[in-house]
Amino acid sequence: PETKQESTMSTYRRSTRACFLTCLLYLTAASFFLLADTSNAYPIITDVGEADVKCFNFNVPDDDDAHMVFIALPDNVDDEVEEWFNTQMNEMTRKGSNNFMKSLPQVSKEIHDKISGDEYNGRSNVYLKLTVPKRPVLRHQMFMWYAPVVVMNVVKAAQRGNNKKKGPPPGGYSICFENKNSDQEVKIIFDVVLMSDEGQEDEMHRKIIKKEHLTPLEQNFQEGIKAANTILNEMKYMEKREARMRHTAESTNSKIRLFSYISVIVLLGVTWLQRTYLKSYFKKKKLM
Numbered sequence: 001p002e003t004k005q006e007s008t009m010s011t012y013r014r015s016t017r018a019c020f021l022t023c024l025l026y027l028t029a030a031s032f033f034l035l036a037d038t039s040n041a042y043p044i045i046t047d048v049g050e051a052d053v054k055c056f057n058f059n060v061p062d063d064d065d066a067h068m069v070f071i072a073l074p075d076n077v078d079d080e081v082e083e084w085f086n087t088q089m090n091e092m093t094r095k096g097s098n099n100f101m102k103s104l105p106q107v108s109k110e111i112h113d114k115i116s117g118d119e120y121n122g123r124s125n126v127y128l129k130l131t132v133p134k135r136p137v138l139r140h141q142m143f144m145w146y147a148p149v150v151v152m153n154v155v156k157a158a159q160r161g162n163n164k165k166k167g168p169p170p171g172g173y174s175i176c177f178e179n180k181n182s183d184q185e186v187k188i189i190f191d192v193v194l195m196s197d198e199g200q201e202d203e204m205h206r207k208i209i210k211k212e213h214l215t216p217l218e219q220n221f222q223e224g225i226k227a228a229n230t231i232l233n234e235m236k237y238m239e240k241r242e243a244r245m246r247h248t249a250e251s252t253n254s255k256i257r258l259f260s261y262i263s264v265i266v267l268l269g270v271t272w273l274q275r276t277y278l279k280s281y282f283k284k285k286k287l288m
Contacts, residue, residue: 043089043191044243047075048126048179055176058192060155061232067101067193068151068175069093072124072143075185078114085146085189092148093191101193104148121147126186129176132158138173153195194236 048054060066069092071085084107091099099105107115122145130139130151138157143149151157154173177188 043069043086043093043189044240045086045247046177046188046190048177048186048188050185051179051182053176053178054188055174057172057174059172059236060194061229061236063229064233065153065155065195066173067093067195068130068154068190069101069193070128070143070149070151070188070190071147072126072145073187073189074145075187077187081111081114082187084108084111089148089189089191093193095193101150101152107146115146121145124186125180126188127178127180129174129178130154131174131176133174192240194233 046054046056058066069089071089073082073085085104088099088104091097092101092104094100124143124145126143128139128141128143128149129137131137135158138154139149139151141149158173175190177186179186
C-alpha cells in the first residue's frame with residue numbers, strides 16, 4: 001500500500017507540473033503577442049456599422065496644407081491582411097520614407113491569396129464624403145475594396161473658386177464614411193498628413209527683412225505669429241496622436257478581454273483533463 005501511494009503521489013505531482021508548465025507557456029506566448037501587436041503606432045482605424053454613418057472633424061493650421069489617405073476593408077478581413085495594409089499606409093504617410101504619398105506597393109501573393117477574389121478592387125458600397133461648411137463638397141466617391149483613396153492639398157482644393165475666403169474654414173474639414181451595406185460592417189484605415197508651407201514662410205521672411213522701415217515691434221509680431229503657428233501644429237499633432245493612442249488602448253482592451261476568456265477556458269479544460277486522468281488512474285490501480 002505504501003508503494004502504491006507513493007506512485008500515486010508521484011504521478012499526481014508530474015501531472016500537476018506538466019499542467020502548470022503548459023499554462024505558463026500559453027500565458028507567456030499570449031503576452032508576447034499582445035506586446036508585439038501594440039508596440040507600433042499605426043494610422044487611425046475606425047469601424048462603421050451596418051447602414052451607419054461615422055464622421056470626423058479636422059482642423060488645418062494657417063499657412064499649412066494637408067493630404068488625406070483612406071482605405072476600406074471588409075470587417076471580416078484576415079488579421080495579416082489588415083496588418084499589411086496598416087504597415088504600408090504608415091510608410092505611405094510617414095514623412096521621409098521612400099514611399100511617401102506614393103501608390104501602395106504590389107500586394108504579395110501570400111496576402112492576395114487571403115483576399116476573396118470577388119472583393120479585391122470590387123465595389124464596396126461605402127462612400128467617402130469630404131466637406132467644408134458653407135462650401136461645395138470637396139470629395140464624394142465610393143470606395144473600392146483595398147484600393148487607397150488619396151486627397152492631395154485639401155486646403156488648396158477648398159480655396160479653389162473661393163478667392164474671397166482665404167484661411168482655414170471656421171468649422172474645419174468634415175470626413176464622413178457612409179456604409180450603405182445592410183448586412184456587413186466595414187473598417188476604414190485613414191491618415192491625415194499636415195504639410196507646412198515652409199517655402200512661402202521663408203519668402204515672406206526675406207521680403208520683410210528687405211524693408212528698411214521695419215520696426216522691432218513688427219519683427220516681434222512676426223515672430224509671435226510663427227510661434228503661434230508652431231504651437232497650433234503641435235496641438236494638432238498631439239490631437240492626432242491621442243486619437244491613435246485611444247484606438248490602440250481600445251484594441252488592447254478587447255484583446256485582453258478575449259485573452260481572459262480563452263485563459264479561463266484553457267484552465268477549466270486542463271482541470272477537467274487532469275481530474276479525468278487521475279480518476280481513471282486511481283480506478284486502474286484499484287484505489288477507488
